[in-house]
Amino acid sequence: MTKKQLKELRMESLLLAAVEEFLEKGYDGASVDAIAKRAGVSKGGFYHHFPNKEVLMMEANQKLSEPIMEMVEKACLNSSAMDGLRQYIKEYLKYWVSRPRELSFLFLSMSKALGAPALMEYYREYIKQSTAFFVGMFQKAVESGEADMRDPEAYGISLMGALDGVVSYAMIHPEEDIKILAERFGQVWLK
Numbered sequence: 001m002t003k004k005q006l007k008e009l010r011m012e013s014l015l016l017a018a019v020e021e022f023l024e025k026g027y028d029g030a031s032v033d034a035i036a037k038r039a040g041v042s043k044g045g046f047y048h049h050f051p052n053k054e055v056l057m058m059e060a061n062q063k064l065s066e067p068i069m070e071m072v073e074k075a076c077l078n079s080s081a082m083d084g085l086r087q088y089i090k091e092y093l094k095y096w097v098s099r100p101r102e103l104s105f106l107f108l109s110m111s112k113a114l115g116a117p118a119l120m121e122y123y124r125e126y127i128k129q130s131t132a133f134f135v136g137m138f139q140k141a142v143e144s145g146e147a148d149m150r151d152p153e154a155y156g157i158s159l160m161g162a163l164d165g166v167v168s169y170a171m172i173h174p175e176e177d178i179k180i181l182a183e184r185f186g187q188v189w190l191k
Contacts, residue, residue: 007049010039010041010045010049011049011059012063013039013040013041014035014036014039014041014046014049014050014056015056015059015060015063016039017035017036017038017039018030018035018039018053018056018057018060019060019064019101019102019105020038020101021034021035021038022057022060022105022108022109023101023104023105023108026108027053027057027108027112030053032046032047032052032053035053035056054116054118054119055118057109057112057116057119058118058119058122060105060109061105061106061109061119061122061126062122064102064105064106065126067095068092068095071088071091071092071095072088072130072133074087074088074091075087075088075133075137076133076136076137080144080146081137081138081140081141081144081146081147082141082146082147082190084137085134085137085141085159085186085189085190086182086186086190089163089182089185089186089189089190090178090179090182090183090186092163092167093163093166093167093170093178093181093182093185094178094182096167096170096171097167097170097171097174097178100171103167103171110123127160130160131156131157131160133156134155134156134157134159134160135152135153135155135156135157136156137156138152138153138155138156138159139152147190147191155189159189162185162189163185166181166185169181
């Protein structure tokens with residue numbers, strides 16, 4: 001194993017350990033010692049990769065966001081903006097519903113961001129990128145004649161918020177068929 005691969009493996013272990021530790025003990029209750037121990041690295045090893053828990057939490061969020069960014073790229077490649085959005089909605093809902101612990105971590109992180117400026121800045125950037133994706137897709141749909149809407153920006157912002165609300169709904173109602181839920185949601189937003 002190369003040094004680079006070993007470093008990536010240690011960072012991955014720390015990120016996974018952090019998610020578990022934060023979920024079990026909350027942000028304030030989780031210690032660097034416990035995270036390092038859970039990951040199988042020394043406390044010094046932790047600090048070699050991360051300067052503090054806040055940066056670790058941001059990195060864990062970024063890691064959890066990677067599949068979402070892949071979904072965005074895939075949707076943007078679709079020749080139909082509306083079909084790309086439908087595809088994204090379905091994959092986004094399926095992703096989060098199949099990962100309840102990660103979703104819980106995301107909610108924990110968001111609540112912690114209220115008092116952590118660096119984490120809040122991370123979320124601002126994430127929301128900015130997400131909004132740009134939705135707005136861009138709606139603008140593309142208008143330009144291609146797929147959709148007729150006066151304010152693609154308002155549609156993009158509201159779709160983004162509503163989609164996260166549907167994720168919460170789906171988690172509270174696990175009996176719902178996610179495919180049908182995604183189709184129904186798409187019928188409302190992607191006329």
